[in-house]
Amino acid sequence: MSEKLVFLLQKLKRKTWVRCTLFSLVALLAIALSMLLGPFIPEDTAVKLGADALGSLLDILATSMLTVAVFSASIMVSSFGFVATSATPRASRLFVEDPTIQNTLATFIGAFLYSIIALVGVHAHIYGGGGRLILFGFTLMILLVVVVVLLRWMDFLSVLGRMSETVARVQKATADAMDQRLRAPWLGGVPQAAGAGGVYAIYAPTTGFVQHVSMDVLQQCAEKLGGMLHLHVLPGTFVEPTMPIVSSDIRIDAGQAKKISDAVLIEATRTFDHDPRFGLVVLAEIAVRALSPAVNDPGTAQAVLAASVKSFVYWVQHQPAGAVPPEPEFNQVTAPALSEALLLQDVFLPLSRYGARAVEVGCALQRALVSIRRLNHSGFDATLNELSDYAIAQAVHTDLPDSDLQRLREAARPFIFQDNPDANDR
Numbered sequence: 001m002s003e004k005l006v007f008l009l010q011k012l013k014r015k016t017w018v019r020c021t022l023f024s025l026v027a028l029l030a031i032a033l034s035m036l037l038g039p040f041i042p043e044d045t046a047v048k049l050g051a052d053a054l055g056s057l058l059d060i061l062a063t064s065m066l067t068v069a070v071f072s073a074s075i076m077v078s079s080f081g082f083v084a085t086s087a088t089p090r091a092s093r094l095f096v097e098d099p100t101i102q103n104t105l106a107t108f109i110g111a112f113l114y115s116i117i118a119l120v121g122v123h124a125h126i127y128g129g130g131g132r133l134i135l136f137g138f139t140l141m142i143l144l145v146v147v148v149v150l151l152r153w154m155d156f157l158s159v160l161g162r163m164s165e166t167v168a169r170v171q172k173a174t175a176d177a178m179d180q181r182l183r184a185p186w187l188g189g190v191p192q193a194a195g196a197g198g199v200y201a202i203y204a205p206t207t208g209f210v211q212h213v214s215m216d217v218l219q220q221c222a223e224k225l226g227g228m229l230h231l232h233v234l235p236g237t238f239v240e241p242t243m244p245i246v247s248s249d250i251r252i253d254a255g256q257a258k259k260i261s262d263a264v265l266i267e268a269t270r271t272f273d274h275d276p277r278f279g280l281v282v283l284a285e286i287a288v289r290a291l292s293p294a295v296n297d298p299g300t301a302q303a304v305l306a307a308s309v310k311s312f313v314y315w316v317q318h319q320p321a322g323a324v325p326p327e328p329e330f331n332q333v334t335a336p337a338l339s340e341a342l343l344l345q346d347v348f349l350p351l352s353r354y355g356a357r358a359v360e361v362g363c364a365l366q367r368a369l370v371s372i373r374r375l376n377h378s379g380f381d382a383t384l385n386e387l388s389d390y391a392i393a394q395a396v397h398t399d400l401p402d403s404d405l406q407r408l409r410e411a412a413r414p415f416i417f418q419d420n421p422d423a424n425d426r
Contacts, residue, residue, distance in 0.1 A: 057136070058119045076101055114142060191334070
């Protein structure tokens with residue numbers, strides 16, 4: 001199966017209506033089985049086991065499930081809006097696609113649809129005694145499922161919309177994207193040298209963000225061409241029609257060019273999938289909004305710094321120094337590496353700029369940089385020093401008193417001691 005098709009199916013699976021449809025089909029299947037298997041059950045057995053109580057149960061289920069489904073949908077919409085306004089609109093997508101929320105709504109809608117259709121059948125007398133007994137059993141099972149989902153839903157509502165939960169979800173999505181990239185550092189292709197490229201270029205067919213690259217399709221095209229293809233974009237890259245996305249030293253005809261450009265999925269927005277930088281950008285957005293004068297919540301900014309350090313620890317621990325690059329799965333496609341400097345800048349540059357007037361945030365930022373520096377990851381060292389200097393320079397240009405500036409310099413001092421133990425304060 002094509003990587004692009006798998007990616008599109010994964011996106012489709014996260015749609016709420018898909019789960020609602022599947023749960024509804026299961027409910028309809030239960031009704032169909034009741035009609036098919038009912039004639040095999042004796043009438044007297046159905047009467048003895050209380051199948052006549054079916055109508056009352058279905059009435060209760062239909063009435064309650066409609067109310068609960070509407071109430072749950074209203075809670076979800078208000079929670080999504082709260083996350084978008086209190087954190088960032090980009091973070092609300094993680095709640096929209098949350099499987100617990102979708103399963104809850106799908107269960108309530110499926111149970112409502114089941115009860116309505118079953119009631120129509122009961123009042124139309126299309127079930128015999130055996131069919132009513134089987135339907136009675138299915139109804140009890142659905143009631144049990146609804147009770148379990150309700151209990152989970154009540155527990156979930158206790159954290160839905162909380163800032164700490166939002167930050168944790170964004171950090172988890174970032175770690176998942178990092179894990180995907182660490183397993184395929186060059187998307188499964190050959191490491192691309194700086195400045196590498198071909199004479200013949202294929203440009204982006206539209207304007208937007210790269211969401212996914214189907215490396216298997218590019219490999220097939222490269223094999224047909226009999227040469228190498230050079231990929232110039234990664235998931236998360238903004239592209240427009242004057243920007244080359246793939247190039248080759250072999251002339252590419254129109255048919256092959258269309259197939260190659262279709263392998264690069266471009267949409268209007270970025271996603272957390274396959275894009276570790278986007279998660280860090282969203283974390284920075286949450287912290288920047290918390291630092292705005294209207295919110296004035298430095299605690300959230302410090303929580304974001306802690307989540308960022310956790311993300312970079314994950315990145316380094318799962319990418320040990322000196323590891324042998326994996327054997328490329330697609331040996332006729334080169335791809336650029338993810339810039340580790342940009343990973344750091346995505347989250348720490350905005351915090352340095354907007355948190356310059358909050359000394360407690362500045363000190364927390366310097367401590368976060370020190371923590372990452374202690375990981376001894378060579379790809380981070382130079383950028384960490386630049387970010388530390390930049391944050392202090394931003395603070396110097398504010399109206400902070402000298403005592404606060406001194407606190408910032410002391411928080412950054414481990415950088416100086418590691419590089420030059422005899423250095424003076426900055």
